[in-house]
Amino acid sequence: MEEEYGFTISSGIVNEISYGNAVTYTMFVSREEKDPSFFENIVVSVDENNVTSAVLVKYNLNSEIVRTPHDDSYIMDAEIQITHIDYNNTESKISFQNEGDCVTILMCPWSPDGTGEAHVAGQSCIDANRTGDDAIYTILSDGCSNPGGGDGNDSNDDGSGSETSEHGSGSSTNTSSTPSWPVLDENGCNTTIKGLLSDWDLSYDEKCWLNSNGRDVKTALEQYLIAGGNDAFAQLAFEALDQDGIDDGEVDFDDEIILDQTILSNPKVLCVLNTLRADSYVNTNNDNTLFNSIIDNYFGSSKSAKIKFEIGNIPTQLGNGIDAFTYTDYNSTSPFLLNLHPGDVMTVRLNPTFVQNASTLEIALTLIHESIHAELFDRGIQLGLITEATPLGSVYLSLNSTAQTVPNMVFNGLMTQYYNFNGVFNDQWNHDLMIVLNYRTKMTQNLLSIHNDLNDINNDFLSNVNNDPNIIGGPYTLNQIMDYITWHGLDQTQEYINTINGTPEENKADYLINAARSKYTHNCN
Numbered sequence: 001m002e003e004e005y006g007f008t009i010s011s012g013i014v015n016e017i018s019y020g021n022a023v024t025y026t027m028f029v030s031r032e033e034k035d036p037s038f039f040e041n042i043v044v045s046v047d048e049n050n051v052t053s054a055v056l057v058k059y060n061l062n063s064e065i066v067r068t069p070h071d072d073s074y075i076m077d078a079e080i081q082i083t084h085i086d087y088n089n090t091e092s093k094i095s096f097q098n099e100g101d102c103v104t105i106l107m108c109p110w111s112p113d114g115t116g117e118a119h120v121a122g123q124s125c126i127d128a129n130r131t132g133d134d135a136i137y138t139i140l141s142d143g144c145s146n147p148g149g150g151d152g153n154d155s156n157d158d159g160s161g162s163e164t165s166e167h168g169s170g171s172s173t174n175t176s177s178t179p180s181w182p183v184l185d186e187n188g189c190n191t192t193i194k195g196l197l198s199d200w201d202l203s204y205d206e207k208c209w210l211n212s213n214g215r216d217v218k219t220a221l222e223q224y225l226i227a228g229g230n231d232a233f234a235q236l237a238f239e240a241l242d243q244d245g246i247d248d249g250e251v252d253f254d255d256e257i258i259l260d261q262t263i264l265s266n267p268k269v270l271c272v273l274n275t276l277r278a279d280s281y282v283n284t285n286n287d288n289t290l291f292n293s294i295i296d297n298y299f300g301s302s303k304s305a306k307i308k309f310e311i312g313n314i315p316t317q318l319g320n321g322i323d324a325f326t327y328t329d330y331n332s333t334s335p336f337l338l339n340l341h342p343g344d345v346m347t348v349r350l351n352p353t354f355v356q357n358a359s360t361l362e363i364a365l366t367l368i369h370e371s372i373h374a375e376l377f378d379r380g381i382q383l384g385l386i387t388e389a390t391p392l393g394s395v396y397l398s399l400n401s402t403a404q405t406v407p408n409m410v411f412n413g414l415m416t417q418y419y420n421f422n423g424v425f426n427d428q429w430n431h432d433l434m435i436v437l438n439y440r441t442k443m444t445q446n447l448l449s450i451h452n453d454l455n456d457i458n459n460d461f462l463s464n465v466n467n468d469p470n471i472i473g474g475p476y477t478l479n480q481i482m483d484y485i486t487w488h489g490l491d492q493t494q495e496y497i498n499t500i501n502g503t504p505e506e507n508k509a510d511y512l513i514n515a516a517r518s519k520y521t522h523n524c525n
Helices: 123-128 204-210 215-226 231-241 267-277 290-299 352-357 360-382 406-419 429-436 439-454 461-466 478-485 494-499 504-518
Strands: 015-019 022-030 038-046 052-061 078-084 087-089 094-096 104-108 137-140 249-252 257-260 306-311 324-327 345-350 386-389 395-397
Touching: 123 215, 204 215, 215 231, 231 249, 231 257, 231 306, 231 345, 257 267, 267 360, 267 439, 306 360, 324 360, 345 352, 345 360, 352 360, 360 386, 360 429, 360 439, 360 504, 439 478, 461 478, 461 504, 478 504
Parallel strands: 257 306, 306 345
Antiparallel strands: 015 022, 022 038, 038 052, 052 078, 087 094, 104 137, 249 257, 324 345, 386 395
Protein backbone atom coordinates (compact mmCIF):
# COMPACT_ATOMS: atom_id res chain seq x y z
CA MET A 1 0.00 0.00 0.00
CA GLU A 2 2.83 2.41 0.82
CA GLU A 3 4.45 1.83 -2.57
CA GLU A 4 1.13 2.23 -4.35
CA TYR A 5 0.40 5.62 -2.78
CA GLY A 6 4.01 6.83 -2.49
CA PHE A 7 4.24 7.42 1.26
CA THR A 8 5.76 5.83 4.35
CA ILE A 9 3.70 5.21 7.50
CA SER A 10 5.51 6.38 10.64
CA SER A 11 6.60 3.65 13.03
CA GLY A 12 5.97 6.02 15.93
CA ILE A 13 2.87 6.52 18.03
CA VAL A 14 -0.57 5.45 16.80
CA ASN A 15 -3.27 7.81 18.06
CA GLU A 16 -6.46 5.95 18.93
CA ILE A 17 -9.83 7.58 19.55
CA SER A 18 -12.85 5.56 20.61
CA TYR A 19 -16.47 6.64 20.58
CA GLY A 20 -19.07 4.06 21.50
CA ASN A 21 -18.23 0.96 19.49
CA ALA A 22 -16.38 2.90 16.78
CA VAL A 23 -12.65 3.58 16.76
CA THR A 24 -10.15 5.42 14.55
CA TYR A 25 -6.40 4.93 14.31
CA THR A 26 -4.35 7.89 13.09
CA MET A 27 -0.74 7.62 11.91
CA PHE A 28 1.61 10.20 10.50
CA VAL A 29 2.87 9.54 6.98
CA SER A 30 5.88 11.03 5.24
CA ARG A 31 7.15 11.25 1.70
CA GLU A 32 10.66 11.16 0.32
CA GLU A 33 10.56 14.87 -0.51
CA LYS A 34 9.43 16.93 2.49
CA ASP A 35 7.33 20.05 2.03
CA PRO A 36 6.56 22.25 5.08
CA SER A 37 3.44 23.62 3.41
CA PHE A 38 1.47 20.46 4.16
CA PHE A 39 1.47 17.27 6.19
CA GLU A 40 -0.45 14.02 5.89
CA ASN A 41 -2.08 11.44 8.12
CA ILE A 42 -3.52 8.07 7.32
CA VAL A 43 -6.68 7.28 9.24
CA VAL A 44 -8.10 3.79 9.58
CA SER A 45 -11.67 3.72 10.92
CA VAL A 46 -13.65 0.79 12.25
CA ASP A 47 -17.33 1.60 12.73
CA GLU A 48 -19.87 0.06 15.10
CA ASN A 49 -20.63 -2.62 12.48
CA ASN A 50 -16.94 -3.56 12.33
CA VAL A 51 -16.65 -2.11 8.83
CA THR A 52 -13.15 -0.81 8.16
CA SER A 53 -12.24 2.16 5.98
CA ALA A 54 -9.07 4.11 5.34
CA VAL A 55 -8.37 7.60 4.06
CA LEU A 56 -5.25 9.62 3.39
CA VAL A 57 -5.74 13.14 4.78
CA LYS A 58 -3.58 15.94 3.40
CA TYR A 59 -3.53 19.29 5.22
CA ASN A 60 -2.45 22.14 2.90
CA LEU A 61 -1.65 24.84 5.46
CA ASN A 62 -2.50 28.47 4.70
CA SER A 63 -1.13 29.63 8.06
CA GLU A 64 0.12 28.29 11.38
CA ILE A 65 -2.11 25.98 13.39
CA VAL A 66 -4.07 27.71 16.18
CA ARG A 67 -4.75 25.66 19.30
CA THR A 68 -8.01 25.97 21.22
CA PRO A 69 -7.71 26.25 25.04
CA HIS A 70 -9.61 23.07 25.75
CA ASP A 71 -10.38 19.52 24.72
CA ASP A 72 -7.33 18.55 22.61
CA SER A 73 -8.54 20.28 19.43
CA TYR A 74 -7.21 22.50 16.66
CA ILE A 75 -8.37 25.33 14.45
CA MET A 76 -6.56 25.42 11.13
CA ASP A 77 -6.77 27.62 8.09
CA ALA A 78 -6.13 24.86 5.60
CA GLU A 79 -7.36 23.11 2.52
CA ILE A 80 -7.98 19.45 3.22
CA GLN A 81 -7.75 16.74 0.62
CA ILE A 82 -9.14 13.32 1.42
CA THR A 83 -8.03 10.41 -0.72
CA HIS A 84 -9.89 7.18 -0.13
CA ILE A 85 -7.61 4.19 -0.09
CA ASP A 86 -8.25 0.68 -1.30
CA TYR A 87 -7.25 -0.80 2.04
CA ASN A 88 -6.85 -4.57 1.74
CA ASN A 89 -4.83 -6.36 4.38
CA THR A 90 -5.57 -10.06 4.05
CA GLU A 91 -3.02 -10.98 6.69
CA SER A 92 -4.97 -9.16 9.39
CA LYS A 93 -8.27 -10.03 7.70
CA ILE A 94 -9.23 -6.39 7.12
CA SER A 95 -10.67 -5.60 3.72
CA PHE A 96 -12.33 -2.41 2.55
CA GLN A 97 -12.97 -0.78 -0.79
CA ASN A 98 -14.52 2.66 -0.49
CA GLU A 99 -17.61 3.77 -2.34
CA GLY A 100 -18.50 7.40 -1.83
CA ASP A 101 -16.85 10.37 -0.18
CA CYS A 102 -18.66 10.46 3.16
CA VAL A 103 -16.72 11.37 6.30
CA THR A 104 -18.36 11.37 9.75
CA ILE A 105 -17.24 14.11 12.13
CA LEU A 106 -17.72 14.24 15.92
CA MET A 107 -18.26 17.81 17.06
CA CYS A 108 -18.03 19.28 20.57
CA PRO A 109 -20.03 22.45 21.39
CA TRP A 110 -18.57 22.82 24.90
CA SER A 111 -16.09 25.45 26.06
CA PRO A 112 -15.15 26.46 29.62
CA ASP A 113 -16.92 29.82 29.50
CA GLY A 114 -19.75 28.71 27.24
CA THR A 115 -18.85 31.16 24.48
CA GLY A 116 -16.44 29.15 22.36
CA GLU A 117 -17.12 27.79 18.90
CA ALA A 118 -17.99 24.17 18.31
CA HIS A 119 -14.90 22.22 17.41
CA VAL A 120 -13.85 18.72 16.47
CA ALA A 121 -14.26 16.54 19.55
CA GLY A 122 -10.93 15.60 21.06
CA GLN A 123 -10.46 12.61 23.35
CA SER A 124 -10.94 14.75 26.46
CA CYS A 125 -14.29 15.95 25.17
CA ILE A 126 -15.33 12.39 24.34
CA ASP A 127 -14.22 11.10 27.75
CA ALA A 128 -16.15 13.89 29.52
CA ASN A 129 -19.44 12.33 28.34
CA ARG A 130 -21.29 15.64 28.66
CA THR A 131 -25.06 15.77 28.21
CA GLY A 132 -27.70 18.26 27.10
CA ASP A 133 -26.53 21.22 25.07
CA ASP A 134 -22.91 20.29 25.78
CA ALA A 135 -23.18 16.76 24.37
CA ILE A 136 -21.04 15.86 21.39
CA TYR A 137 -22.87 15.38 18.11
CA THR A 138 -22.19 14.04 14.62
CA ILE A 139 -22.11 15.93 11.33
CA LEU A 140 -21.46 14.54 7.87
CA SER A 141 -19.20 15.83 5.15
CA ASP A 142 -20.61 17.19 1.89
CA GLY A 143 -19.91 13.90 0.13
CA CYS A 144 -22.54 12.15 2.22
CA SER A 145 -25.25 13.79 0.13
CA ASN A 146 -23.95 11.96 -2.95
CA PRO A 147 -23.43 8.35 -1.93
CA GLY A 148 -21.55 6.17 -4.34
CA GLY A 149 -20.01 9.11 -6.16
CA GLY A 150 -16.38 8.15 -5.77
CA ASP A 151 -14.13 5.47 -7.10
CA GLY A 152 -12.11 3.99 -4.28
CA ASN A 153 -9.58 2.54 -6.71
CA ASP A 154 -8.52 5.97 -7.96
CA SER A 155 -5.69 7.12 -5.73
CA ASN A 156 -5.87 10.60 -7.30
CA ASP A 157 -9.48 11.14 -6.25
CA ASP A 158 -9.43 13.86 -3.61
CA GLY A 159 -13.02 13.15 -2.56
CA SER A 160 -15.10 15.86 -0.97
CA GLY A 161 -12.19 17.20 1.04
CA SER A 162 -10.59 19.14 -1.80
CA GLU A 163 -12.70 22.22 -1.16
CA THR A 164 -11.38 24.98 1.09
CA SER A 165 -12.62 25.24 4.69
CA GLU A 166 -12.05 28.43 6.64
CA HIS A 167 -11.38 26.38 9.73
CA GLY A 168 -9.93 23.13 8.52
CA SER A 169 -10.15 21.44 11.88
CA GLY A 170 -13.90 21.72 12.01
CA SER A 171 -14.04 24.47 14.61
CA SER A 172 -17.23 25.81 13.05
CA THR A 173 -20.53 23.97 12.81
CA ASN A 174 -20.74 23.83 9.04
CA THR A 175 -20.46 20.53 7.23
CA SER A 176 -17.06 21.01 5.66
CA SER A 177 -15.08 17.88 4.95
CA THR A 178 -13.18 17.96 8.21
CA PRO A 179 -11.77 14.86 9.89
CA SER A 180 -12.54 14.11 13.53
CA TRP A 181 -9.08 12.88 14.46
CA PRO A 182 -6.15 14.68 16.08
CA VAL A 183 -3.29 16.01 13.99
CA LEU A 184 -0.02 14.10 14.32
CA ASP A 185 3.39 15.51 13.51
CA GLU A 186 6.18 13.74 11.65
CA ASN A 187 7.03 11.75 14.78
CA GLY A 188 3.48 10.53 15.17
CA CYS A 189 2.86 12.88 18.11
CA ASN A 190 -0.05 15.04 19.14
CA THR A 191 1.62 17.73 21.27
CA THR A 192 -1.36 19.92 22.02
CA ILE A 193 -2.21 20.14 25.72
CA LYS A 194 -5.51 21.80 26.53
CA GLY A 195 -7.56 22.78 29.53
CA LEU A 196 -6.25 22.50 33.07
CA LEU A 197 -2.78 21.32 32.06
CA SER A 198 -2.27 23.90 29.31
CA ASP A 199 -0.23 26.28 31.48
CA TRP A 200 2.27 23.65 32.56
CA ASP A 201 5.85 23.94 31.32
CA LEU A 202 5.99 20.61 29.51
CA SER A 203 8.60 19.33 27.11
CA TYR A 204 7.80 17.99 23.65
CA ASP A 205 8.25 14.40 24.84
CA GLU A 206 6.01 14.97 27.87
CA LYS A 207 3.20 16.39 25.72
CA CYS A 208 3.52 13.55 23.25
CA TRP A 209 3.40 10.98 26.07
CA LEU A 210 0.38 12.57 27.77
CA ASN A 211 -1.59 12.37 24.51
CA SER A 212 -0.64 8.75 23.82
CA ASN A 213 0.58 6.22 26.38
CA GLY A 214 -0.02 8.66 29.22
CA ARG A 215 -3.70 9.31 28.58
CA ASP A 216 -4.75 7.57 31.81
CA VAL A 217 -2.34 9.77 33.75
CA LYS A 218 -3.64 12.86 31.97
CA THR A 219 -7.21 11.94 32.85
CA ALA A 220 -6.30 11.30 36.50
CA LEU A 221 -4.54 14.66 36.75
CA GLU A 222 -7.46 16.51 35.15
CA GLN A 223 -10.00 14.80 37.40
CA TYR A 224 -7.93 15.67 40.47
CA LEU A 225 -7.70 19.34 39.44
CA ILE A 226 -11.39 19.54 38.48
CA ALA A 227 -12.20 18.33 42.00
CA GLY A 228 -10.28 21.30 43.41
CA GLY A 229 -6.86 19.68 43.76
CA ASN A 230 -3.61 21.56 44.23
CA ASP A 231 -1.76 22.41 41.01
CA ALA A 232 1.71 22.06 42.54
CA PHE A 233 0.88 18.60 43.87
CA ALA A 234 -0.53 17.64 40.46
CA GLN A 235 2.72 18.68 38.75
CA LEU A 236 4.81 16.65 41.18
CA ALA A 237 2.38 13.77 40.68
CA PHE A 238 2.99 14.02 36.93
CA GLU A 239 6.75 13.88 37.51
CA ALA A 240 6.20 10.72 39.54
CA LEU A 241 4.00 9.10 36.89
CA ASP A 242 5.64 10.14 33.62
CA GLN A 243 7.90 7.05 33.41
CA ASP A 244 10.98 9.04 32.43
CA GLY A 245 13.19 7.41 35.05
CA ILE A 246 13.57 10.67 37.01
CA ASP A 247 11.70 11.14 40.31
CA ASP A 248 9.31 8.34 39.34
CA GLY A 249 6.96 6.97 41.95
CA GLU A 250 3.39 6.22 42.94
CA VAL A 251 0.61 8.73 43.59
CA ASP A 252 -2.37 8.51 45.92
CA PHE A 253 -4.64 11.34 44.78
CA ASP A 254 -7.19 10.68 47.55
CA ASP A 255 -4.70 11.07 50.41
CA GLU A 256 -2.55 13.50 48.36
CA ILE A 257 0.57 11.44 48.93
CA ILE A 258 3.47 10.71 46.59
CA LEU A 259 5.69 7.70 47.21
CA ASP A 260 9.14 8.15 45.73
CA GLN A 261 10.81 5.22 43.96
CA THR A 262 13.12 4.88 46.98
CA ILE A 263 10.04 4.03 49.06
CA LEU A 264 8.58 1.69 46.45
CA SER A 265 11.84 -0.25 46.27
CA ASN A 266 12.00 -0.74 50.06
CA PRO A 267 9.55 -3.54 50.97
CA LYS A 268 9.61 -2.84 54.72
CA VAL A 269 8.81 0.87 54.55
CA LEU A 270 6.30 0.39 51.73
CA CYS A 271 4.50 -2.31 53.71
CA VAL A 272 4.26 -0.11 56.81
CA LEU A 273 3.01 2.83 54.74
CA ASN A 274 0.41 0.67 53.03
CA THR A 275 -0.71 -0.61 56.42
CA LEU A 276 -1.16 2.98 57.58
CA ARG A 277 -3.15 3.71 54.43
CA ALA A 278 -5.24 0.55 54.57
CA ASP A 279 -8.97 1.03 54.18
CA SER A 280 -9.66 -1.07 57.27
CA TYR A 281 -8.69 1.93 59.40
CA VAL A 282 -11.48 4.49 59.45
CA ASN A 283 -12.16 7.61 61.42
CA THR A 284 -15.32 8.37 63.35
CA ASN A 285 -17.07 9.36 60.12
CA ASN A 286 -16.17 6.04 58.51
CA ASP A 287 -14.94 7.81 55.41
CA ASN A 288 -11.19 7.92 55.67
CA THR A 289 -8.02 5.92 56.10
CA LEU A 290 -6.00 5.91 59.30
CA PHE A 291 -3.41 8.04 57.55
CA ASN A 292 -5.87 10.85 56.96
CA SER A 293 -7.51 10.21 60.32
CA ILE A 294 -4.21 10.93 62.02
CA ILE A 295 -4.52 14.50 60.81
CA ASP A 296 -8.33 14.75 61.02
CA ASN A 297 -8.35 13.71 64.66
CA TYR A 298 -5.35 15.84 65.63
CA PHE A 299 -6.36 19.07 63.97
CA GLY A 300 -10.14 18.79 64.05
CA SER A 301 -10.29 19.25 60.29
CA SER A 302 -9.29 17.45 57.13
CA LYS A 303 -5.65 16.88 56.24
CA SER A 304 -4.21 19.88 54.47
CA ALA A 305 -0.60 18.99 53.72
CA LYS A 306 0.41 17.30 50.49
CA ILE A 307 3.27 14.95 51.30
CA LYS A 308 6.00 13.22 49.35
CA PHE A 309 7.77 10.36 51.13
CA GLU A 310 11.32 9.42 50.21
CA ILE A 311 14.42 7.70 51.56
CA GLY A 312 17.67 9.64 51.31
CA ASN A 313 20.67 11.03 53.10
CA ILE A 314 20.09 13.53 55.88
CA PRO A 315 21.97 16.85 55.43
CA THR A 316 25.09 16.90 57.60
CA GLN A 317 24.10 20.36 58.88
CA LEU A 318 21.32 18.71 60.88
CA GLY A 319 23.77 16.61 62.87
CA ASN A 320 24.14 12.89 63.44
CA GLY A 321 21.56 10.33 64.44
CA ILE A 322 18.60 11.98 62.71
CA ASP A 323 16.05 9.30 61.79
CA ALA A 324 14.01 11.54 59.48
CA PHE A 325 13.14 15.15 58.77
CA THR A 326 10.41 17.10 57.04
CA TYR A 327 11.15 20.03 54.78
CA THR A 328 9.88 22.34 52.10
CA ASP A 329 11.06 25.47 50.27
CA TYR A 330 9.00 28.57 50.88
CA ASN A 331 9.48 32.33 50.78
CA SER A 332 6.34 34.43 51.02
CA THR A 333 7.97 37.45 49.37
CA SER A 334 9.28 35.46 46.43
CA PRO A 335 7.33 32.18 46.40
CA PHE A 336 8.85 30.85 43.18
CA LEU A 337 12.45 31.70 43.99
CA LEU A 338 13.43 28.58 45.88
CA ASN A 339 11.51 25.73 44.38
CA LEU A 340 9.24 24.80 41.50
CA HIS A 341 6.45 24.03 43.97
CA PRO A 342 7.25 26.14 47.06
CA GLY A 343 5.43 25.37 50.26
CA ASP A 344 2.72 23.38 48.51
CA VAL A 345 4.23 19.93 48.98
CA MET A 346 6.04 18.79 52.11
CA THR A 347 8.74 16.16 51.79
CA VAL A 348 9.34 13.56 54.49
CA ARG A 349 12.80 12.01 54.11
CA LEU A 350 13.80 8.87 56.01
CA ASN A 351 17.44 8.14 56.82
CA PRO A 352 18.49 4.95 54.94
CA THR A 353 20.56 3.77 57.93
CA PHE A 354 17.56 4.19 60.21
CA VAL A 355 15.34 2.32 57.75
CA GLN A 356 17.78 -0.57 57.56
CA ASN A 357 18.03 -0.99 61.33
CA ALA A 358 14.53 0.01 62.47
CA SER A 359 11.65 -2.22 63.46
CA THR A 360 8.31 -1.83 61.74
CA LEU A 361 6.92 -0.11 64.84
CA GLU A 362 9.70 2.48 64.76
CA ILE A 363 9.03 3.18 61.09
CA ALA A 364 5.30 3.59 61.76
CA LEU A 365 5.97 6.02 64.62
CA THR A 366 8.39 8.02 62.47
CA LEU A 367 5.94 8.27 59.57
CA ILE A 368 3.17 9.46 61.90
CA HIS A 369 5.50 11.87 63.72
CA GLU A 370 6.80 13.42 60.49
CA SER A 371 3.30 13.66 59.00
CA ILE A 372 2.31 15.85 61.94
CA HIS A 373 5.38 18.01 61.28
CA ALA A 374 4.25 18.37 57.67
CA GLU A 375 0.77 19.43 58.72
CA LEU A 376 2.11 21.95 61.25
CA PHE A 377 4.34 23.45 58.55
CA ASP A 378 1.52 23.59 56.03
CA ARG A 379 -0.99 25.17 58.40
CA GLY A 380 1.59 27.72 59.51
CA ILE A 381 2.16 28.74 55.89
CA GLN A 382 -1.56 28.91 55.11
CA LEU A 383 -2.23 31.10 58.16
CA GLY A 384 0.58 33.47 57.21
CA LEU A 385 2.59 32.54 60.31
CA ILE A 386 5.51 31.05 58.42
CA THR A 387 7.07 33.54 56.02
CA GLU A 388 10.03 31.41 55.00
CA ALA A 389 11.07 27.77 55.23
CA THR A 390 14.26 26.18 53.96
CA PRO A 391 15.15 22.61 52.97
CA LEU A 392 17.14 22.33 56.21
CA GLY A 393 14.00 22.83 58.27
CA SER A 394 14.62 26.44 59.31
CA VAL A 395 11.50 28.60 59.55
CA TYR A 396 10.78 32.28 60.06
CA LEU A 397 7.56 33.40 61.68
CA SER A 398 5.42 36.50 61.39
CA LEU A 399 2.89 37.82 63.90
CA ASN A 400 0.56 38.79 61.05
CA SER A 401 -1.69 35.76 60.88
CA THR A 402 -4.68 35.37 58.57
CA ALA A 403 -6.50 33.22 61.16
CA GLN A 404 -10.26 33.82 61.04
CA THR A 405 -11.70 31.03 63.19
CA VAL A 406 -11.27 30.39 66.90
CA PRO A 407 -9.37 27.09 66.39
CA ASN A 408 -6.98 28.81 63.99
CA MET A 409 -6.51 31.72 66.37
CA VAL A 410 -5.70 29.32 69.19
CA PHE A 411 -3.26 27.49 66.92
CA ASN A 412 -1.78 30.86 65.96
CA GLY A 413 -1.27 31.86 69.59
CA LEU A 414 0.25 28.55 70.62
CA MET A 415 2.59 28.44 67.65
CA THR A 416 3.83 31.96 68.30
CA GLN A 417 4.22 31.27 72.01
CA TYR A 418 6.28 28.14 71.56
CA TYR A 419 8.35 29.54 68.72
CA ASN A 420 9.50 32.32 71.08
CA PHE A 421 9.49 30.35 74.33
CA ASN A 422 10.74 32.56 77.22
CA GLY A 423 11.44 35.34 74.73
CA VAL A 424 14.11 33.52 72.73
CA PHE A 425 14.05 31.41 69.57
CA ASN A 426 12.99 27.86 70.37
CA ASP A 427 14.08 25.27 67.79
CA GLN A 428 11.72 22.77 69.43
CA TRP A 429 8.61 24.84 68.74
CA ASN A 430 7.23 22.18 66.43
CA HIS A 431 7.75 19.42 69.00
CA ASP A 432 6.41 21.55 71.86
CA LEU A 433 3.22 22.06 69.87
CA MET A 434 2.86 18.28 69.57
CA ILE A 435 2.87 18.05 73.35
CA VAL A 436 0.60 20.97 74.19
CA LEU A 437 -1.94 19.94 71.54
CA ASN A 438 -2.00 16.42 73.00
CA TYR A 439 -0.64 14.83 69.83
CA ARG A 440 1.63 12.46 71.76
CA THR A 441 -1.40 10.83 73.38
CA LYS A 442 -2.99 10.42 69.97
CA MET A 443 0.23 8.95 68.57
CA THR A 444 0.00 6.34 71.34
CA GLN A 445 -3.50 5.48 70.15
CA ASN A 446 -2.28 5.27 66.54
CA LEU A 447 0.50 2.85 67.52
CA LEU A 448 -1.97 0.67 69.43
CA SER A 449 -4.17 0.54 66.32
CA ILE A 450 -1.44 -0.38 63.85
CA HIS A 451 0.24 -2.79 66.29
CA ASN A 452 -2.49 -5.35 65.62
CA ASP A 453 -1.28 -5.65 62.03
CA LEU A 454 2.45 -5.18 62.53
CA ASN A 455 3.02 -7.43 65.54
CA ASP A 456 4.34 -10.95 64.96
CA ILE A 457 2.22 -13.21 67.17
CA ASN A 458 4.98 -15.81 67.07
CA ASN A 459 7.43 -13.22 68.37
CA ASP A 460 5.03 -11.15 70.45
CA PHE A 461 6.33 -7.75 71.45
CA LEU A 462 4.55 -7.46 74.82
CA SER A 463 5.73 -10.91 75.88
CA ASN A 464 9.28 -10.14 74.77
CA VAL A 465 9.35 -7.01 76.94
CA ASN A 466 7.75 -8.41 80.08
CA ASN A 467 9.81 -11.63 79.92
CA ASP A 468 13.08 -9.75 79.61
CA PRO A 469 15.28 -10.59 82.65
CA ASN A 470 16.87 -7.13 82.34
CA ILE A 471 13.60 -5.24 82.21
CA ILE A 472 13.58 -1.77 83.73
CA GLY A 473 10.31 -1.15 85.51
CA GLY A 474 7.39 -3.26 84.48
CA PRO A 475 5.62 -5.43 83.93
CA TYR A 476 3.93 -3.16 81.43
CA THR A 477 0.64 -3.04 79.62
CA LEU A 478 0.76 -2.48 75.86
CA ASN A 479 -0.73 0.98 76.33
CA GLN A 480 2.01 1.93 78.80
CA ILE A 481 4.73 0.73 76.43
CA MET A 482 3.38 2.73 73.49
CA ASP A 483 3.03 5.82 75.69
CA TYR A 484 6.72 5.71 76.63
CA ILE A 485 7.81 4.98 73.06
CA THR A 486 6.11 8.12 71.72
CA TRP A 487 8.60 10.22 73.68
CA HIS A 488 11.14 9.27 71.03
CA GLY A 489 12.12 12.46 69.21
CA LEU A 490 10.45 14.64 71.85
CA ASP A 491 13.13 14.48 74.54
CA GLN A 492 14.11 18.14 74.02
CA THR A 493 10.61 19.50 74.66
CA GLN A 494 9.77 21.52 77.74
CA GLU A 495 7.37 18.81 78.92
CA TYR A 496 10.04 16.12 78.79
CA ILE A 497 12.64 18.32 80.46
CA ASN A 498 10.23 19.30 83.26
CA THR A 499 8.64 15.90 83.97
CA ILE A 500 10.82 13.08 82.63
CA ASN A 501 14.43 14.18 82.46
CA GLY A 502 16.56 13.03 85.42
CA THR A 503 13.80 10.89 86.95
CA PRO A 504 13.21 7.10 87.02
CA GLU A 505 10.71 7.73 84.23
CA GLU A 506 13.58 8.62 81.90
CA ASN A 507 15.17 5.19 82.47
CA LYS A 508 11.87 3.49 81.63
CA ALA A 509 11.44 5.59 78.50
CA ASP A 510 14.99 4.86 77.32
CA TYR A 511 14.54 1.13 77.93
CA LEU A 512 11.25 0.88 76.05
CA ILE A 513 12.41 3.06 73.15
CA ASN A 514 15.35 0.67 72.73
CA ALA A 515 12.99 -2.31 73.11
CA ALA A 516 10.94 -1.00 70.18
CA ARG A 517 13.95 -1.84 68.03
CA SER A 518 15.41 -4.92 69.72
CA LYS A 519 12.19 -6.72 70.69
CA TYR A 520 9.79 -5.78 67.88
CA THR A 521 9.67 -7.53 64.53
CA HIS A 522 11.58 -6.01 61.63
CA ASN A 523 9.45 -7.85 59.07
CA CYS A 524 6.25 -6.56 57.52
CA ASN A 525 3.96 -8.76 55.47
